[in-house]
Amino acid sequence: PLSQCLNLYDFEVVGKQVLKPTAWAYYSSGADDEVTMRENSNVFGRIWFRPRILRNVSNINFATTMLGMKTTMPIYITATALGKLGHPDGEKNLTIAAGKTGIIQMIPTLASCSFDEIVDARINDQQVQFFQLYVNSNRAITEKIIRKAEDRGVKGLFVTVDAPQLGRREKDMRMKFDDTGSQVQNEGKDDVDRSQGAARAISSFIDPSLNWEDLQWLRSCTKMPICLKGVQTWEDAVLAAEAGLNGIVLSNHGGRQLDYARAGIEILEEVVTALKARNLWKPTFEVYIDGGVRRATDVLKAVAMGAKGVGIGRPFLYAYSAYGPDGVVHAINLLKAEMEMGLRLIGAPTLADLTPEMVDTRALGSHINPVPESHGSQIYQRLDTAIGM
Numbered sequence: 001p002l003s004q005c006l007n008l009y010d011f012e013v014v015g016k017q018v019l020k021p022t023a024w025a026y027y028s029s030g031a032d033d034e035v036t037m038r039e040n041s042n043v044f045g046r047i048w049f050r051p052r053i054l055r056n057v058s059n060i061n062f063a064t065t066m067l068g069m070k071t072t073m074p075i076y077i078t079a080t081a082l083g084k085l086g087h088p089d090g091e092k093n094l095t096i097a098a099g100k101t102g103i104i105q106m107i108p109t110l111a112s113c114s115f116d117e118i119v120d121a122r123i124n125d126q127q128v129q130f131f132q133l134y135v136n137s138n139r140a141i142t143e144k145i146i147r148k149a150e151d152r153g154v155k156g157l158f159v160t161v162d163a164p165q166l167g168r169r170e171k172d173m174r175m176k177f178d179d180t181g182s183q184v185q186n187e188g189k190d191d192v193d194r195s196q197g198a199a200r201a202i203s204s205f206i207d208p209s210l211n212w213e214d215l216q217w218l219r220s221c222t223k224m225p226i227c228l229k230g231v232q233t234w235e236d237a238v239l240a241a242e243a244g245l246n247g248i249v250l251s252n253h254g255g256r257q258l259d260y261a262r263a264g265i266e267i268l269e270e271v272v273t274a275l276k277a278r279n280l281w282k283p284t285f286e287v288y289i290d291g292g293v294r295r296a297t298d299v300l301k302a303v304a305m306g307a308k309g310v311g312i313g314r315p316f317l318y319a320y321s322a323y324g325p326d327g328v329v330h331a332i333n334l335l336k337a338e339m340e341m342g343l344r345l346i347g348a349p350t351l352a353d354l355t356p357e358m359v360d361t362r363a364l365g366s367h368i369n370p371v372p373e374s375h376g377s378q379i380y381q382r383l384d385t386a387i388g389m
């Protein structure tokens with residue numbers, strides 16, 4: 001039963017049990033040897049806390065804002081594709097749960113439900129949604145999608161920039177894509193080859209020519225704040241800030257694109273340092289991370305290091321695949337309870353009290369030697385050969 005799920009890892013176990021093998025393969029797969037996917041979680045184990053004492057932690061408050069919009073915690077539901085592989089109501093499960101718990105959902109371009117269905121599932125007019133954008137080779141289609149998002153009250157645009165070509169997810173490729181639940185916003189492109197996994201079937205319309213010069217065009221399409229999702233170096237973070245964007249997500253696409261890309265939390269330090277050195281570290285340019293976040297302590301580490309918030313994807317997919325929106329609400333409430341305890345024990349009654357000195361990141365740059373596992377093994381091995389320590 002749901003009450004026995006005590007943390008986000010438990011939803012993965014349940015998800016594997018309830019999902020069809022094709023769905024499990026698509027959701028759980030990472031690129032190549034899945035080294036980055038595992039590292040996304042492992043890297044949090046190299047960051048330690050420096051808790052402070054005697055700080056009056058009777059009242060804990062972790063409400064914050066993202067792109068100026070209120071949220072009850074510094075976590076948003078990040079975009080994940082093909083939601084109906086897990087449950088007939090697909091992404092609407094996430095909308096309902098996000099609304100009930102007061103957090104922000106990022107609507108995916110490649111949702112199974114239509115955009116309107118996901119917007120219509122908002123539980124009230126105040127509910128905030130962002131939109132994750134893949135830029136289509138047909139720019140007119142993209143302009144139409146952006147305009148529609150703005151018209152329907154979406155509050156921020158997150159342009160995915162880490163996927164000019166689909167990563168090689170071999171677990172997924174080994175499955176014949178036989179599910180019928182998807183209505184991807186592929187705008188008439190139905191001649192896709194479905195014989196090599198779900199991902200390959202949906203990705204052929206994405207424009208690999210997208211480049212920095214296109215940002216002006218994107219800016220001209222909308223008044224919504226625009227962020228880049230999938231920034232992986234300080235150099236690109238600086239370019240994004242200089243381009244006048246509103247933020248970035250340090251992300252490697254859940255380890256599904258370039259294997260051996262570093263984890264977002266690992267890049268965060270160099271990004272913050274580079275932005276500060278150039279006077280680009282400002283409240284008007286927000287830095288988010290995603291990837292491998294499973295505990296509120298992961299979130300608190302990221303916030304202490306400068307992140308405005310973090311995105312979580314797969315655990316919520318597993319939660320609704322097994323339990324519908326109640327599963328996602330439960331998962332979010334578990335995180336809220338962990339968050340309250342974490343802040344209290346760290347000695348930071350609010351997120352503003354959580355400062356870089358409260359984390360010890362000295363081990364962060366010491367890459368654990370990642371032995372590639374054979375295709376898609378589910379054992380998240382902890383590897384003990386440290387280089388350079």
Ligand code: HOC
Pocket residue numbers: 080081110163164165166167199202203206253256
């Ligand atoms: C080149 C296009 O986010 C996934 C989804 C869809 C990826 C499309 C990439 O499977 O990771």
